[in-house]
Amino acid sequence: MKRMIIQPRGWPCAIRDCPPGFFVSGDALCFKTEYGAMETAGPTNVPGSEMRWTVGSQSDVYCSSGERFWGGATTKEEVEKLQVQPVAVEWSED
Numbered sequence: 001m002k003r004m005i006i007q008p009r010g011w012p013c014a015i016r017d018c019p020p021g022f023f024v025s026g027d028a029l030c031f032k033t034e035y036g037a038m039e040t041a042g043p044t045n046v047p048g049s050e051m052r053w054t055v056g057s058q059s060d061v062y063c064s065s066g067e068r069f070w071g072g073a074t075t076k077e078e079v080e081k082l083q084v085q086p087v088a089v090e091w092s093e094d
Helices: 076-081
Strands: 002-008 021-023 028-040 055-061 083-093
Touching: 028 076
Parallel strands: none
Antiparallel strands: 002 083, 021 028, 021 083, 028 055
16 A cells, blocks of 8 residues: 655745745645746736736745645735745655
């Protein structure tokens, strides 16, 4: 039988300092990309096909359901300060 083993990778840290990859917040396994979250560039009152986007400075993080991770925070700035535990995922066979 295969088992997935999740182990700490380094010390707990703020999301902004967390390396890309998996992290744990509470009992949730989450994911941080190596890219910044997308932000609008320029006017937002234009049709969708004309809206311009850029890679922002905020972390691009997701919870296990695939939605943006907020971790109880109410602003993107608060999300950047949340403490999480980076983890490594390994497979083991019994």
